[in-house]
Amino acid sequence: MRILQECKFSWFFMDLQSVASPGVEGFVHITELALVPRQRSAGGELELPSPPQRRKPRPQGARLPPPGACRVVFLGTGYWFFWSIVLLSLFGILAAYSSLLVVLAFLLVWEGYELYLHWCHKIVILIVIMIGSFFLWILCKFWRDRWLTAGLSLQVFAPYIHLSSITVMVILSWPVAFYLIHLEEEARVRRYKMAHNNRERTKRCNIITKLRALQVAIGLPFFFILLCLYVVPLGIHSPCIQEEGKLGPKPDFFGHRGAPMLGPENTMMAFEKAVEQGAYGLESDVHLSYDLVPFLMHDSDLRRTTNIREVMPNASFTHSSLFTWSFLSTLNAGKWFVRSRFKPFYKMKRLSKADREKAENQTIPRLTDLLELAQKEQKFVIFDLNGPTQKHPLRNTYVRHVVSVILASKIEQHLIFWLSSFDRQYVRNAAPGFQQVGRLFSIERLTKENISIINVDYKRLFYSGLRDYKAANITINLYIVNEPWLYSLAWCSRIHSVTTDNIQILRQINHPYFFMTPGYYMFMWLFMDSVSAVLIVTIFYFHWWRERKKEMFDNASIYTDTYQGSSNVSTKAPFRVMESPWTLAALYPTLTKNTKKHPGTRHFLVVPKKKASEPEQVKKTIKPLMPQKDAVRQLASTEKSFEPTWDATRKATFQTALPSPKMNKPVISSLEILESETEPEHTSSSEPSQESSLIMFSTTSSIFSSGLLSKKN
CATH class of the missing domain: 3.20.20.190 (Phosphatidylinositol (PI) phosphodiesterase)
Known part of the structure; x- marks a missing residue:
């Protein structure tokens, strides 16, 4: 302390000194305030030393302050600041925002909507571009060697990036195939219409040219990138792709300032921790x-x-x-x-x-x-x-x-x-x-x-x-x-x-990461290329088949609409085809409409439609049946609740004579309301189809109603 007490600070000089914190390769320039003590002359008086000169520049090849793992900068305030975390978070948010706009634009184009970008989004996108350009310039200016790290990472991750990129291309082939086939069909339809309309031939030619150009602009880069991915392993030379027997020994460790993640750097505690972790030096x-x-x-x-x-x-x-x-x-x-x-x-x-x-x-x-x-x-x-x-x-x-x-x-x-x-x-x-x-x-x-x-x-x-x-x-x-x-890359390179x-983590690695043999990588390369090619061809064929099927369906619909529009004959079925001419509800109003209470009967929920030629065939093949008196009497004696009256018959006749306004409603009919004894007489022949049974019931009902009317008269 005596020397410090004798230090009468003669002057201060400013010297820009590069101080690198552990974890930063770049330099934070701060002002170094050097204190120079006065010196006493032989006579006891204080002498002022000559002004110190600036330090000589660092000789070429001298070691620069090394980068660390956490990428921090020790600012002038004396606190650690994780600038890389902040920048990565900022760029992550900007990238997510831009990606969201791209996805929304793709979905709007997919649905056929016109793209319109609000002025707020335009301003934000401009700011994103400016921020990205600014930091890219800083990266290229002051941390140019970081690009070298990116290049080294490709030596390790290139095989895995290659295989992952092929998977991504297979996924992207679905929308690309859909859009290319859609453009192809659109161009074909316009070319077909152009042949039948000479007035708009020039205009349609321009549209077809634009469609073809759009196809080339989308399809050519896609297939070019896919082709490059198929052959890119020919240019990959990674140290991590080698035979197992050629792999060198595990690299040793020098504890950088000890073990700075386990104790304060350059202290005995840090060096002791490094020794405990098995440091080589x-x-x-x-x-x-x-x-x-x-x-x-x-x-x-x-x-x-x-x-x-x-x-x-x-x-x-x-x-x-x-x-x-x-x-x-x-x-x-x-x-x-x-x-x-x-x-x-x-x-x-x-x-x-x-x-x-x-x-x-x-x-x-x-x-x-x-x-x-x-x-x-x-x-x-x-x-x-x-x-x-x-x-x-x-x-x-x-x-x-x-x-x-x-x-x-x-x-x-x-x-x-x-x-x-x-x-x-x-x-x-x-x-x-x-x-x-x-x-x-x-x-x-x-x-x-x-x-x-x-x-x-x-x-x-x-x-x-x-x-x-x-x-x-x-x-x-x-x-x-x-x-x-990076340690795995050094291991594969026989460093x-x-x-x-980070000695406590690296010492736990017993085999280099991302290591593979040439035979295994070649197998994965050929397998992924073959599977992806088959899948992409299948996806393109599926979209082509679906577009052709859709086109055939549209053509059939257009032909049907044209044929129906040119014909004057109504294709609607007559009223009596839609429902039975004589319904039980009209003949017997007191008959319950709940058919679920009669499980032993057969019910037709919907009356099948009849062709126009069917009634003539029925008249030729089926003989008219006359109602028997016994059947009428038996019906009257056994089912008193269904006894017909003159008013009911006339009402039923009137209802049957007039067309029903509810022509499209199906009528629930029953075929077994008569007694079992009279059933063979009313059905001379049994047809398997529901159509024949319904026709027979209609004929029998008409004859039966006529008999009742004649008897009443």
Whole structure:
């Protein structure tokens, strides 16, 4: 604290420093406020140091701050903000809105309605296009390498996208076939009408041309895409499609800043958690304090991972190398992880009570603490060595000092993966046992510097000749690999190790995801192509058959309507065909109409229609039957309630003579109202059809009524 008390802040200078939060590959530019202490001259007076110069640009090939799994940005407010979740939600809503409009438009066109878009929807669609274009420009400008990730994902998901796309094309073939066949029939009908009407021939020719153009505009892209899907496996070269015997060993894990999803990053708790999860090595970032103590810290300032704003708010933007270790060791490095408003990683699980208490008490560790743990557990150590500021005492010799600290820790030299390229020759001489690790250099440079291990970004390696590095027998470590599909791609590509934040999930993968043999994929390819082709042809044939059947039905209806319109003969059946000429209701008004009370009788609910020629045939084939007196007497004696009277007979005769206004109502008739003894005499012949029985009943009823009238007279 004495040094800080003597710091009379001579001036402040502004330096744009790139601070990357875990989970972001892009940079959030914030203002770094560096505090430079005054120095005393030989006479005891304070000397003002010369204004510091800007840092030298990052050398080409140097490692950029790695991306993480949760894609968060640490804003100037000091809180985590999941910008990717917000953007994905926004784009999801806009995509759902646009898709809904497309579906509604398709349904309206299907039903034949004219499309009309309200001005509100037009404005919203314009806003959607502007927002999409703006973010697409930002993506191409600042996160151009994200397109490389999209290309890598196709190497894994291309076979499954291919098979799924064929299924989608089969589903889309139904509306496409319906519309194409409908357009074909419409064009054929118009061409047929054009042959019989010369006046509108030119106009109809234009309409037919438009229909054909619409068919081509819809059908040609559909069949072109379908054909491309059928042959696209010929151009798919995925590392995940290989024989089982050629699959390499499972890649090892380097815990990126420990296990940052299980404990605060770059703390001893995080490194211990990584060791518990079976990490192959430990990765970290090293800074050098003002009093020459190497400590573990990723950012250039202390705002994000310590409580510097509570202890010394005015120094929160100060570069961490300008503080002494006596002050840095007093800062808390775990409360931000537990008490943060948002979790540092989106997929983080809740900590147990014991882990929460342990995380809240974490402090900034020294490099020697990490080396002791690595030596105890026999784990490899790889770290980024960050150079101090311009006025740091060891600005030019910090590498040699760190090497001396490592050698003093008595750790085995082969456990150190030396990553820094600054003053590498001195490191080779001072510590020949260190394993020299390079960046994404050319193979010639790696061979010249005798480097057999590279630590590279996965996006750049797969597009920079992975096969060449494998052929040169170079060991590859990829960073930052957090997703299972990406780890599976690295496994299928025979990568040796990966640096990850998500070690607790990736270690559970025992076989690469989306892996398949060439024979299995070829079988699925040919099977899906064959089945889809048969289904699509069947769908097109069904729509063609249904359209032809509909056309034949329409033509038959038009012919029938024309024939009936040209004929003057009424096709309506006469009144006496629709109902019996002599009904029992007219002859016997007291007869009950509830036929359900007579289960032993036969009932005709609807009188069958008769042809015009049938009465003549009946007169020729059936002899007129005369009613017998015994039958009349028996009817009168046995059924007193049905005894006919003169008034009833005359009323029945009058009702029968006049046409009934309810001509279309069916009349319920009964054939067994007479006695069984008279039945053979009234029915000389039994016909199986209902028509003959009804005709016989009508004839018998007429004769019987005539006999009653003559007897009464």
